[in-house]
Amino acid sequence: MSKQKWENTLGRTLTLICAAILLITAISITYFIGSKGLATFFKNDVSIGEFLTGTQWNPDGEPGKFGAFPFIFGSFVVTFLAVAIAAPLSIGAAIYMTEIKPRFGKKVLKPVIELLVGIPSVVYGFIGLSVLVPFIRNTFDDTMGFSILAGGIVLSVMIIPTITSLAADALEAVPQDLRNASLALGATRWQTIWRVVLRTALPGILTAMVLGMSRAFGEALAVQMVIGNTTALPTSILDPTNTLTSGITANMGNTIAGTVANNALWSMSLLLLIMSFVFILLIRLIGKKKVM
Amino acid sequence: MNAKLANRVATIIITSFAYLIILILAGLLGYILYNGLSVIDWDFVTSPPESLSAGGGIGPQLFNSFYLLILTMLITTPLGLGAGIYLSQYAPKNKLTNGIRTSIEVLSSLPSIVVGLFGLLIFVTYTGWGYSLISGALALAVFNLPLMVRITEEAIETVPKEQIEASLALGISKWKTITHVILPAAIPGILTGTILASGRVFGEAAALLFTAGMSSPALDFTSMDITSSSHPLNPFRPAETLAVHIWKVNTEGLIPDAREVADGASAILVLSVLVFNITARWFGSWIYRRITSHS
Numbered sequence: 124m125s126k127q128k129w130e131n132t133l134g135r136t137l138t139l140i141c142a143a144i145l146l147i148t149a150i151s152i153t154y155f156i157g158s159k160g161l162a163t164f165f166k167n168d169v170s171i172g173e174f175l176t177g178t179q180w181n182p183d184g185e186p187g188k189f190g191a192f193p194f195i196f197g198s199f200v201v202t203f204l205a206v207a208i209a210a211p212l213s214i215g216a217a218i219y220m221t222e223i224k225p226r227f228g229k230k231v232l233k234p235v236i237e238l239l240v241g242i243p244s245v246v247y248g249f250i251g252l253s254v255l256v257p258f259i260r261n262t263f264d265d266t267m268g269f270s271i272l273a274g275g276i277v278l279s280v281m282i283i284p285t286i287t288s289l290a291a292d293a294l295e296a297v298p299q300d301l302r303n304a305s306l307a308l309g310a311t312r313w314q315t316i317w318r319v320v321l322r323t324a325l326p327g328i329l330t331a332m333v334l335g336m337s338r339a340f341g342e343a344l345a346v347q348m349v350i351g352n353t354t355a356l357p358t359s360i361l362d363p364t365n366t367l368t369s370g371i372t373a374n375m376g377n378t379i380a381g382t383v384a385n386n387a388l389w390s391m392s393l394l395l396l397i398m399s400f401v402f403i404l405l406i407r408l409i410g411k412k413k414v415m
Numbered sequence: 416m417n418a419k420l421a422n423r424v425a426t427i428i429i430t431s432f433a434y435l436i437i438l439i440l441a442g443l444l445g446y447i448l449y450n451g452l453s454v455i456d457w458d459f460v461t462s463p464p465e466s467l468s469a470g471g472g473i474g475p476q477l478f479n480s481f482y483l484l485i486l487t488m489l490i491t492t493p494l495g496l497g498a499g500i501y502l503s504q505y506a507p508k509n510k511l512t513n514g515i516r517t518s519i520e521v522l523s524s525l526p527s528i529v530v531g532l533f534g535l536l537i538f539v540t541y542t543g544w545g546y547s548l549i550s551g552a553l554a555l556a557v558f559n560l561p562l563m564v565r566i567t568e569e570a571i572e573t574v575p576k577e578q579i580e581a582s583l584a585l586g587i588s589k590w591k592t593i594t595h596v597i598l599p600a601a602i603p604g605i606l607t608g609t610i611l612a613s614g615r616v617f618g619e620a621a622a623l624l625f626t627a628g629m630s631s632p633a634l635d636f637t638s639m640d641i642t643s644s645s646h647p648l649n650p651f652r653p654a655e656t657l658a659v660h661i662w663k664v665n666t667e668g669l670i671p672d673a674r675e676v677a678d679g680a681s682a683i684l685v686l687s688v689l690v691f692n693i694t695a696r697w698f699g700s701w702i703y704r705r706i707t708s709h710s
Contacts, residue, residue: 127588134590135505141497142506142515145564148557149518152525152533159536215432223429232437234696239440241611241688243618245661246681250443252665253674280443283436311422341526343621344662368528368621375532375625380540392532399524 153396160393163189163386174390180354182384189387193356195394197271197364198340200357201350204275205282205339210332212279213286217328220287221294222316233291239284248345251277256349259361266361269351274366277345282335289334293327294320329409337402341395343368367391444685451682454675460683463633464660469672473680475631478647479548479654480617483627486552486650487616491559492609498560499567504593523561527622530558534626546653551627558622562612570604571597603702607695614691618684620658628653629663657684 163169169189177190216236220228251273260268297320305315321328351363352373371388378385458472465471498515506512534554544550574597582592631654635645644652655663661680664673 127591131588131590134593135501138497138501138505141494142501142564144494145498145522145560146511146515146518148560149521151537152522152529152557155533155536156529212432212436215429216436219429219433223426223433232433235440236436238689238692239444241614241618241692242443243620243658243684243688245618245620245658246447246685249661249665249677249681250446253677254446280439284440287436311418313422313425314418316425337524341528343526343528344624348662348665368526371528371532372621372624375535376629389532392529395526395529399521399526399529403520403524 156389156393156396159386159389160396161390163383163390167383167386169383169387174387178356182378182387187383189383191367191370191387191391191394193354194365194367194370194391196356197274197350198366198368200271200364201274201278201346201366202336202339204271204360205278206332206336208275208279209283209286209335213283213331213335214290214328216283216287217290217294218316218320220291222312222320228291233288236284236287236291240288242284244281244342244345245348247277247281248348251345251349263361267351267363269349269363270361271350271357271364272360273349274346274364275360277349278339278342281342281345282338285338286331286335289331290324290328293324293331296327297323326409326412330406333402333405333409337399340398340402341368343372347372367395371395447678447681447685450678451680451685454679455682459679464664464676465670467669469670469675471670471672471676473657473660473676473683475634476655476657476660476680477683478634479627479631480656480658482647483548483551483555483623483654483656484613484617486548487555487559488609488613490552490556491563491612494556495560495563496567496605498564499571500593500598502564503568503571504589504597519561519564522557523565525558527558527619528624530554531622531625533557534622539626544651546626546628546630547651548627548654549650551623551654551656552650554622554626555616555619558619559612559616562615563609566608566612567601567605570601570608573604574600603699603706606702607699610691610695610698614688614695617687617691618658620656620662623656623659624662627656627659629655629659631655 163174164171174189174191175195176192177188178192179188179190180193181188216232220232224232255273255276256268258268259270259273260266301319301323302315305319306312310318346366347369350366350369352365352369353363354365355362357364371391374384375388378388460472460477461474462472463475464473502512502515506515531554534550534557538550538553539545539547542550578596578600579592582596583589587595632644632652634647635643636647638646640646641649642651643649646652657680661677661684664670664676664680670676
């Protein structure tokens with residue numbers, strides 16, 4: 124073989140190996156988390172039904188109780204609360220940046236918001252712990268401050284930059300001609316935004332919301348610091364609770380590998396893995412315009 | 416009439432949302448920097464933490480964060496470059512390529528705590544390395560690799576087609592074209608992206624709790640024995656980073672000045688991320704100007 128050909132083959136193979144490492148990593152993560160997570164049900168004989176719907180969590184008890192529903196419920200509640208707060212604000216800000224003050228938006232706001240995407244989540248958690256939790260404790264009666272509300276607000280502030288910058292990208296991608304045509308027909312700016320721009324950018328905006336949701340659902344430390352970490356089902360938004368991520372964070376270090384209590388935590392991380400697959404699927408469906 | 420009124424009301428609401436967000440985020444940054452900067456001094460940045468009493472610093476944690484960042488980038492950059500080159504230059508339209516693209520999507524959407532648990536299983540337990548810098552760096556590499564691949568691919572896409580075709584037309588081999596034409600032209604984009612990615616790695620904590628660990632041995636910067644656990648550069652020693660430290664002092668609450676330590680550490684973390692971002696932007700536009708003014 125000539126030197127050139129040999130070089131080409133070598134280059135192609137080397138880069139293919141790099142790419143294949145990604146594939147291997149993704150498959151092994153799925154396999155290892157999957158097999159560890161399923162061991163709870165197949166080796167330790169915990170019933171899947173009890174795990175998903177049971178409300179009693181006491182892995183060290185005799186017999187141990189493995190109802191992870193409070194964790195699952197907590198994760199969903201704080202995530203939805205976070206998106207419910209963040210989405211309107213972020214989409215509003217994105218509209219402001221692209222439709223109302225586009226020059227100021229592009230030059231100043233967008234770079235600043237993108238900068239904030241990079242702020243570490245522990246910092247959000249720490250501010251939540253030192254400002255938000257005392258604030259809630261002093262404002263409402265009968266609460267420690269550690270609550271669903273605190274978790275939801277911390278997560279919402281954390282995902283606002285993400286949703287805003289992605290939604291602004293989606294709005295910017297709407298062709299200027301559409302806006303001009305609508306304005307030429309005598310529509311007001313708001314009518315143009317509401318009936319033309321938002322409709323056209325809807326898939327992109329939905330994708331931004333799902334990505335924000337998936338970030339909130341998977342966030343561990345920021346939530347763990349403000350949520351209170353109790354295993355009882357909450358009855359109000361001011362009650363402390365627990366999430367899948369905070370449950371894992373708080374207990375992984377205290378359980379011994381191989382025990383049921385430890386395996387149950389792996390089952391929780393399997394749930395997190397499955398949820399991130401669900402989010403990917405949702406984004407793909409939105410891309411194909413099937414969910415609308 | 417109504418349409419005009421609706422227009423005005425909507426504009427006011429949208430504008431107030433935008434200002435509310437600016438207010439929240441500015442307040443957040445101001446709060447962190449204001450509280451933190453009063454704590455930060457030379458002693459705080461260099462001295463080791465106290466375990467039970469007040470007055471400790473964050474020296475080893477700061478060192479660990481930077482060292483871990485370097486280790487992670489040493490692993491991620493070549494792999495990300497390789498995979499990015501493959502996907503943009505070689506990858507045929509087949510099942511394997513699809514699989515690789517799906518993997519990137521999966522890896523980039525994984526919660527970082529799940530990446531950390533995978534690291535605990537494979538790098539910490541299976542290899543027997545225990546809580547160590549190398550386990551942490553590998554876990555962070557898993558977390559950072561998809562981003563690195565995307566950065567490389569996007570940077571390569573901006574290289575003009577004509578430039579690549581001209582090189583191939585001259586009879587230069589594909590591989591030489593990649594290493595001598597495409598990569599040099601894509602380097603500015605890749606570097607800018609890498610600096611931004613570094614900021615993300617620097618602040619990550621959840622993936623490190625169970626891989627690099629939550630403790631740091633006393634470091635001896637005069638030590639010559641790299642296998643000793645007090646040697647700062649030993650990759651097999653446990654290493655608590657700055658971000659993990661913020662979480663630990665707040666949840667354990669063993670030191671009386673946890674609040675001050677966390678204030679200072681948060682400010683340093685945020686400042687570092689800002690420096691990474693601003694450097695990346697400045698560097699990107701500087702290199703852009705240099706390239707465009709010469710052509």
